[in-house]
Amino acid sequence: MEETVDFIRMENGTFEEYQLLDRRFQKHSQHLPDELLSQLKRLGGDKLGYKIDRYEHSLQTATRAFRAGEDEEVVVIALLHDIGDIMAPENHSDLAAAILQPYISKDNHWLVKHHGIFQGYYFFHHVGGDRNAREQYRGHPLFERTAAWCHNYDQNSFDPEYENMPIDAFEPMVRRVIGRKPWAFVV
Numbered sequence: 001m002e003e004t005v006d007f008i009r010m011e012n013g014t015f016e017e018y019q020l021l022d023r024r025f026q027k028h029s030q031h032l033p034d035e036l037l038s039q040l041k042r043l044g045g046d047k048l049g050y051k052i053d054r055y056e057h058s059l060q061t062a063t064r065a066f067r068a069g070e071d072e073e074v075v076v077i078a079l080l081h082d083i084g085d086i087m088a089p090e091n092h093s094d095l096a097a098a099i100l101q102p103y104i105s106k107d108n109h110w111l112v113k114h115h116g117i118f119q120g121y122y123f124f125h126h127v128g129g130d131r132n133a134r135e136q137y138r139g140h141p142l143f144e145r146t147a148a149w150c151h152n153y154d155q156n157s158f159d160p161e162y163e164n165m166p167i168d169a170f171e172p173m174v175r176r177v178i179g180r181k182p183w184a185f186v187v
Contacts, residue, residue: 003020005017005020005021030179032178033171033174033175033178033179036080036083036099036174036178037167037171037174039083039086040055040058040079040080040083040167041055041167042055042086043055043057043058043082043083043085043086044056050158051158051159051160052158052159052160054082054085056160056164057082057157057158058078058079058080058081058082058083059079059164059165059166059167059170060157060158060159060162060164061078061079061081061153061154061157062075062076062078062079062165062170063162063163063164063165064078064152064153064156064157065078065152065153066078066165066169068152068153072173072176072177073104073105073108073177074108074149075170075173076104076170076173076174076177076178077100077104077108077111077112078149078153078154079170079173079174080096080099080100080174081093081096081112081115081154082096083095083096083099084096084099091116092116093112093113093114093115093116093117094113094116096112096113097109097112097113100112100178102182102183103177103178103180103182103183104177107142107145110140110142110146111142111145111146111149114134114137114142114146115146115149115150115154117133117134117137118134118137118146118147118149118150119150119154119155120133120134121133121134121147121150122150122155134146134147
């Protein structure tokens with residue numbers, strides 16, 4: 001029989017009960033890299049009008065970052081930057097950033113969180129939006145880095161002729177980055 005806590009209100013939990021929950025949570029968390037890779041693979045299939053699907057786009061973005069010599073964390077965020085597309089197509093950047101936040105630097109978190117609006121520079125004006133919406137962040141220390149990341153890796157990764165690295169090349173990187181001890185409970 002599965003061991004459970006006795007409390008039904010968190011305020012009534014004991015130290016021992018929270019130690020049990022922490023052990024169970026830690027075991028559960030070990031599967032996060034597998035869950036993320038599974039969600040990434042769900043981006044495959046429907047091309048949504050592009051020449052490649054979002055899974056291939058993710059592989060291509062990561063491949064470009066890897067080949068440019070970016071560090072492993074940047075390669076992983078390149079691979080997972082659109083992971084929120086399935087559940088939150090209108091604010092996928094926020095969802096991806098929230099998932100990755102405990103495992104990546106504050107700078108990379110900011111980049112992932114804002115890449116959607118920075119990517120909009122290339123198309124918002126074609127769909128009734130303001131291509132310069134990213135200008136609200138002009139002056140932020142990460143403005144230029146995020147704009148360059150989108151330009152060099154994201155906006156140009158829809159090429160069916162580009163030779164992507166296989167997912168197998170990235171899986172160990174995902175496991176190392178997402179397998180880190182989370183930075184902290186960040187608000």
